[in-house]
Amino acid sequence: MLALVGLVLSGCANSGKEQASNDGLICKMEKPTGSNIATRVCRTPEQIAALEKEGKQGIRDIQRNSTNTIK
DSSP states (O other), rough: OOHHHHHHHHHHSOOOOEEEETTOEEEEEEEOOOOOOOEEEEEOOHHHHHHHHHHHHHHHHHHHHHHHHOO
């Protein structure tokens, strides 16, 4: 679960530069959480959509479970 949140946060920390390649991949320069060194990450549009969906679901799960801590 934490890795999923890490992926979402690292996606938010990217420099915003996108570049589409000829083989359908979308490449971005992303800065991993805790680092100022950007790396090039290439994904298909389907992979990007799946990561966004997983990230949103993970955040919903965390928010839903965090309200149940007081008994």
